[in-house]
Amino acid sequence: MRQRLAAGNWKMNGSLAALDEIDALAAAHPDPGCEVLICPPATLIAPAAARARGTPVALGGQDCHAEPAGAHTGDISAGMLKEAGASHVILGHSERRAGHGETSELVRAKATAAQAAGLVAIVCVGEQLSEREAANTLDIIGGQMSASIPDGSTGHNLVLAYEPVWAIGTGRTPSPDQIGEVHDFMRARLERRFGAGVGRSVRLLYGGSVKGANAAEIFAVSNVDGALVGGASLTAAAFGPIVAALGAAAP
Ligand SMILES: O=C(CO)COP(=O)(O)O
Numbered sequence: 391m392r393q394r395l396a397a398g399n400w401k402m403n404g405s406l407a408a409l410d411e412i413d414a415l416a417a418a419h420p421d422p423g424c425e426v427l428i429c430p431p432a433t434l435i436a437p438a439a440a441r442a443r444g445t446p447v448a449l450g451g452q453d454c455h456a457e458p459a460g461a462h463t464g465d466i467s468a469g470m471l472k473e474a475g476a477s478h479v480i481l482g483h484s485e486r487r488a489g490h491g492e493t494s495e496l497v498r499a500k501a502t503a504a505q506a507a508g509l510v511a512i513v514c515v516g517e518q519l520s521e522r523e524a525a526n527t528l529d530i531i532g533g534q535m536s537a538s539i540p541d542g543s544t545g546h547n548l549v550l551a552y553e554p555v556w557a558i559g560t561g562r563t564p565s566p567d568q569i570g571e572v573h574d575f576m577r578a579r580l581e582r583r584f585g586a587g588v589g590r591s592v593r594l595l596y597g598g599s600v601k602g603a604n605a606a607e608i609f610a611v612s613n614v615d616g617a618l619v620g621g622a623s624l625t626a627a628a629f630g631p632i633v634a635a636l637g638a639a640a641p
Contacts, residue, residue, distance in 0.1 A: 394424040395616035398623025414626035416445035423637030439475025450478030456499035468507035494537030505547040519556035545591025557598025573613035602631030609639040
């Protein structure tokens, strides 16, 4: 059975003072019934990991370079994230695809590097609103999956996140039927590429305007194994109810 995962993406938010939120989250959910992950800015991973030691809260990065080391000013390698205390790294987020010109081929190279360093790669895919309106959603998701996901992926080193670009930070979410259509499609595609065993073991997260008020409805959708949460992951007060809803969701 797949272990459910509540993942928070702090994006470029937070500070040392904000790490109190991780303490509060861990204190309020000592036995959450799901995996809990916070991906803060890279500078906060080491201090956050030190404070989260012994709690159910794991730490992750938001990006890494495809190379293990070298002349790449401003970049961070997967091994560096791991050494700082990260167990996961988000890759191919739409904000990096759009803001940094990341292609699916680059995302695959980064995910391969992350997996080689012993990190779980959380690979993000998602359609633009115009692509959904043109009924191209599944084509877009399928293409991004084929090009972004490394061949050596397993349920232990890959998590796949469906984040419709138009749902991120907008307060808009797809309907449960729309989420289910994409997640069932992703599951079938993973099974076809990797075989039923691996294909069924990869966790599928939904991301985009998840909050306490809509979490239970989203977690009831087939093949939704958790969430990748932006704005509502920044405080224990907002993220706690999402963690609780996931912990209480029927397997
Ligand atoms: O981009 C997201 C998580 O990676 C979603 O962001 P919001 O939850 O703020 O919509």
